[in-house]
Structure formats: C-alpha cells, structure tokens
Amino acid sequence: xxxxxxxxxxxxxxxxxxxxxxxxxxxxxxxxxxxxxxxxxxxxxxxxxxxxxxxxxxxxxxxxxxxxxxxxxxxxxxxxxxxxxxxxxxxxxxxxxxxxxxxxxxxxxxxxxxxxxxxxxxxxxxxxxxxxxxxxxxxxxxxxxxxxxxxxxxxxxxxxxxxxxxxxxxxxxxxxxxxxxxxxxxxxxxxxxxxxxxxxxxxxxxxxxxxxxxxxxxxxxxxxxxxxxxxxxxxxxxxxxxxxxxxxxxxxxxxxxxxxxxxxxxxxxxxxxxxxxxxxxxxxxxxxxxxxxxxxxxxxxxxxxxxxxxxxxxxxxxxxxxxxxxxxxxxxxxxx
Numbered sequence: 001x002x003x004x005x006x007x008x009x010x011x012x013x014x015x016x017x018x019x020x021x022x023x024x025x026x027x028x029x030x031x032x033x034x035x036x037x038x039x040x041x042x043x044x045x046x047x048x049x050x051x052x053x054x055x056x057x058x059x060x061x062x063x064x065x066x067x068x069x070x071x072x073x074x075x076x077x078x079x080x081x082x083x084x085x086x087x088x089x090x091x092x093x094x095x096x097x098x099x100x101x102x103x104x105x106x107x108x109x110x111x112x113x114x115x116x117x118x119x120x121x122x123x124x125x126x127x128x129x130x131x132x133x134x135x136x137x138x139x140x141x142x143x144x145x146x147x148x149x150x151x152x153x154x155x156x157x158x159x160x161x162x163x164x165x166x167x168x169x170x171x172x173x174x175x176x177x178x179x180x181x182x183x184x185x186x187x188x189x190x191x192x193x194x195x196x197x198x199x200x201x202x203x204x205x206x207x208x209x210x211x212x213x214x215x216x217x218x219x220x221x222x223x224x225x226x227x228x229x230x231x232x233x234x235x236x237x238x239x240x241x242x243x244x245x246x247x248x249x250x251x252x253x254x255x256x257x258x259x260x261x262x263x264x265x266x267x268x269x270x271x272x273x274x275x276x277x278x279x280x281x282x283x284x285x286x287x288x289x290x291x292x293x294x295x296x297x298x299x300x301x302x303x304x305x306x307x308x309x310x311x312x313x314x315x316x317x318x319x320x321x322x323x324x325x326x327x328x329x330x331x332x333x334x335x336x
Contacts, residue, residue, distance in 0.1 A: 106127070106141075115155075197254065
C-alpha cells in the first residue's frame with residue numbers, strides 16, 4: 001500500500017513537486033537542429049506507454065498533489081487518438097489536485113486539433129517558433145514549413161486558449177538577429193514569448209559552445225527596443241518573466257546555464273517509455289512502466305513508487321555548454 005501519511009510529493013531538499021511534464025511520443029514531423037539528429041530511429045510501439053497507461057499514471061500523480069500537467073513530445077499531436085487522451089486527462093480536474101493542463105507543440109497540427117484541445121480542457125499552449133524567415137525556419141527545423149506553423153498559431157488564437165506563448169531557442173549565428181522581430185511578433189499577436197538557452201542533450205551537428213546565446217545577451221538586445229519591467233508572474237515553470245510596458249505581452253527567460261533554477265525546482269518528467277526522470281540534466285530515474293505492467297490497475301503500488309522516487313531527486317543539474325554532450329538522450333526522447 002502507498003504511504004497514507006504522504007499525500008504530497010516532497011523531496012530531500014524540501015521542494016514540493018507539483019508539476020509533471022509527460023512525453024507521449026518521441027516522434028516528430030520536424031527535425032530541429034538543437035533537438036535531434038536529422039536521421040532518427042524512433043522507439044518501437046510496444047516500448048511506449050499506451051494512452052490508457054498514461055491516463056492511469058497521471059491520475060496517480062494528480063492524486064498525490066500534482067497541480068499542473070504539461071503534455072510534450074516529440075510532437076505530441078502526431079500521436080494517434082491524441083484527442084481522446086486530452087479528454088481523459090482534462091477530466092482529472094474534477095476529482096484530483098489537477099488545476100492546469102498545458103501543451104508544448106511545434107504548431108504544425110494545431111489547425112486540426114486546436115478546437116478539440118480547448119474543449120478537452122487544455123488551458124495554455126506553448127508553440128515553438130525560432131524564426132520568422134521561411135528559408136531559415138526550414139533550415140532550423142530541416143522539415144518544417146513556416147506557413148504551416150503560422151496557420152497553427154492562427155488556429156490556436158481562434159480556438160480561444162486562455163494564454164498562448166511562443167518558445168524560441170536562440171543560437172548565435174543562426175537566429176540571434178531575430179530576437180527583436182520575434183518579440184514584436186508576439187506583441188502584435190497578443191501572446192507571450194520565452195527565450196530559451198540551448199540545452200546540451202544528445203549529439204547534434206554543431207558546436208553548442210559556439211552557438212550558445214545567454215539570456216543576459218538576449219535581455220540586453222531587447223532592452224534596446226522595449227521597456228521591460230521585472231514581473232512577479234509565474235506559470236509554475238522555470239521562466240523568469242518581464243512585462244513589456246504598454247502591452248499585455250510578457251517576455252520570459254529559461255536559463256539553465258546562466259541563471260540556474262534548480263533550487264526552486266517543482267518538476268519531474270516522464271518519458272514516453274514511462275521512465276520517471278527526476279532531473280532534466282541528470283540520469284536519476286525510476287521505471288514506472290515496469291511497475292504499471294507488473295501490477296496492472298494497482299494504483300497504490302504506483303503511488304508508493306512515485307513517493308519513493310522523491311528520495312533520489314538530485315539537488316540540481318550540472319549542465320556544461322562546452323560538453324558534447326553531457327546527456328546522451330536527445331530532447332525529443334526526454335520530452336521537450
């Protein structure tokens with residue numbers, strides 16, 4: 001039986017875990033240069049959690065006090081029957097601690113799914129957008145088309161999400177000259193935007209130390225064009241936010257290198273194979289798929305394992321942008 005005295009997830013450092021990032025597929029219709037190799041071998045279907053297992057797993061987390069679930073991939077919306085999955089997860093708001101259901105997507109599938117996602121209870125979405133130049137966008141994603149993503153953004157706006165945020169990974173010599181243009185696009189479309197430092201996960205075909213662009217450099221560039229005021233806004237994740245004066249748009253920074261956010265970490269990740277990662281930049285983990293399949297339907301066994309996993313959540317990551325790489329799993333496997 002699960003420890004009935006523990007109804008919340010608290011690690012050795014007294015950090016309360018209230019946020020789960022759940023990867024539902026390692027597959028993606030893009031091949032972004034910072035995320036994966038151009039030629040990828042994806043996991044066989046039998047290794048993935050089934051949709052029913054994902055719902056069972058997330059219910060256990062939410063009954064242990066998790067208030068926010070973010071669905072990630074790969075590109076989560078390429079998974080078959082994904083609309084059903086979101087409907088089931090959305091229903092957890094009725095009888096568990098779950099308060100917010102969010103999604104990270106490349107935007108390509110939003111014209112097809114945006115309306116059903118809102119109906120299922122998805123509150124906010126993050127859409128990756130690293131360039132507004134069609135040729136450059138194609139080069140960065142290898143297979144993506146900018147017009148497709150822009151259509152997805154329009155579909156999301158029409159569907160009525162509570163909040164839409166753009167995510168941009170800024171790389172020197174690749175897209176650092178578009179920092180301001182991306183912010184203006186967010187303002188014009190009444191959205192937020194977060195600038196993300198590249199993370200050293202998996203082998204890629206460029207030197208990350210040379211392409212690394214710190215959040216401080218991005219902030220200096222933006223302050224040449226915008227009046228940015230620090231904000232106390234939080235969305236439950238690692239972003240530090242600034243308010244753009246005279247607008248409703250916020251600018252966030254996710255800075256795993258320059259402004260380590262480990263001391264306040266409230267997150268864990270579950271890979272598409274059901275491996276619970278206690279830290280993005282470490283390999284401390286627990287195989288939840290094995291527990292689910294050895295004890296089908298036994299939520300107490302599952303909760304007991306999740307509670308026990310808090311004992312191995314590390315104090316923080318040890319990212320080194322000069323390392324190539326520090327962690328060998330790609331971001332699409334980890335959950336973006």
